Amino acid sequence: MGGRSDVGSLPLVSCIMPTYGRPVFALQAVRYFLRQDYPARELIILDDGPEGLSARLPEDDRIRYVRLPRLKIGGKRNTGCTLARGTIIAQWDDDDWYGPHRLSVQVAPLLAGNADITGIRGTVVFDLERWQAWTCTPRLHRLMYRHDVHGGTLVFFRRLWEQQARYPNRSLAEDAHFLSRLVRAGARLTRIEDDGLFVYIRHGGNTWSFRSGRFLDPRGWRIMAGVPVPAEDRPFYAALAASAAEASARRTERRAMGAGPRLFRQAISRMLAAETDRG
Numbered sequence: 001m002g003g004r005s006d007v008g009s010l011p012l013v014s015c016i017m018p019t020y021g022r023p024v025f026a027l028q029a030v031r032y033f034l035r036q037d038y039p040a041r042e043l044i045i046l047d048d049g050p051e052g053l054s055a056r057l058p059e060d061d062r063i064r065y066v067r068l069p070r071l072k073i074g075g076k077r078n079t080g081c082t083l084a085r086g087t088i089i090a091q092w093d094d095d096d097w098y099g100p101h102r103l104s105v106q107v108a109p110l111l112a113g114n115a116d117i118t119g120i121r122g123t124v125v126f127d128l129e130r131w132q133a134w135t136c137t138p139r140l141h142r143l144m145y146r147h148d149v150h151g152g153t154l155v156f157f158r159r160l161w162e163q164q165a166r167y168p169n170r171s172l173a174e175d176a177h178f179l180s181r182l183v184r185a186g187a188r189l190t191r192i193e194d195d196g197l198f199v200y201i202r203h204g205g206n207t208w209s210f211r212s213g214r215f216l217d218p219r220g221w222r223i224m225a226g227v228p229v230p231a232e233d234r235p236f237y238a239a240l241a242a243s244a245a246e247a248s249a250r251r252t253e254r255r256a257m258g259a260g261p262r263l264f265r266q267a268i269s270r271m272l273a274a275e276t277d278r279g
Contacts, residue, residue, distance in 0.1 A: 010040040011111070013103055014084030014158070015092035018076035021049040022205065025095040027056060028236055030063065033092065038103035043092065044083055046076040073207065074167035074174035081161045090155045091175060095206070097126070097199035097229050106155040106192055115190035117156040117182060119149025122194040124228045127202045127212045128241045133224035134212045140220030147183060149191050151175035153198055160187055172207055199228050201237075204244060 015033055019026040026045070033043045041062060047053055048068040057065055066083065068076065081089055088110060090103060109115035123141065125134045142148045154175060165181035167174045183189055202212055213221045227234055 008040075010038070011088055011107075012086035013038060013041045013088045013090050013107060013155075014080070014086035015041060015043045015090045015103075016046070016077055016080030016084065017043060017092040017094055018046045018073050018080070019049060019053075019094040020047070021051070022094060023049070023051060023053055023056065024240070025203075026053060028233075029092065029094045029096070029098075030057065032098040032100075033063075034058070034060070035100040036098075036103045037100050038107060040086075041090075041103060042085060044080045046071075046080050048076065072169050072174070073171040074169050074178075077167045077174065077178075078161075081158065084158060087158050088155065089158050089161060091152055093152045095203065096152060096201050097233065099196045099198065102153075102197045103155070105197060106153070109190040109192075110155070110157060114188070116160060116187040117154060117179065118190045118192050119147070119151070119155070119179070120153040120194050120198045121145075121149050121191040123150045123198070123200050124194060124224065125200045125202055125212050126228050126237070128237055129202075129204055129244045130212075131227075131241050132212070133199075133226070133228045135222045135224055137220040137222070140217050143216050143220075146173075146176035147179055147189060149179070149189070150198065150200060151179060152200070153192075154179060156182070156187070203240065 017026070017029060026047075030043065030045075033041070043063045045053065045057075045063070045065045046068055047065065048070045052067060054065050054067075057063060064083070066079070068079065071079070077091070088107060090106070092098075106118040106120070109118050121141065122135070123145065125136075126132075127134065136144065145151065151173065152175060160182050164185040164187065165178055167178045170177075179189070213223075229237060
């Protein structure tokens, strides 16, 4: 393709999606890719999980599925960039929510010649286990996210990856380190204000572990009213939240059952000690 699509003169955007062991999230992320209104796009899925997804994917020439040996996330991102046909790369994480205009909005500054990279600022965080959405103050956002954009939302010219920086071979903050390398090398970053483009989903299995509402500075967190995803997607997340609640209840029950014999033994020991003292 040479980086050009057959949809007019728009450059092809290659969306890179590493995944491991969470097929329910990954298949939903594929649906968000299919909804995008930017027509010239492809999705490359890099999967090193125990169960393959190929039999469950829709038949679509724009989707390529690649099985890999176990790799760090940075390694999977680099592999995806190697396989990409597009001149523009978009990170496409497997567990977040993306609005249908995300690619169009983030690609526009690149096509206008005003940026080499774009990322989303003003991140909405949705904690599924607590069914609570959060935003944060600008100060806290700058503290949490390198260069004041969510690392998982990067869209950039592929030539930057080819000529200036690669993702480090790690599975935490590899995108933030990659972004910093590009900015230090002179790449122009444009921050896109979030307006229905992206929701950062917190579900207990995220690579980056923190507690919403408390992390870094509790005073900088703001509770949002309502659910930050559209009505058509809420049943999906509600089912995940219910499943997480059931799993949490089972863990609590197991802990309580395990604590029963221990507490009984402790009570007997105290009674025996009391008898000894009286004797």
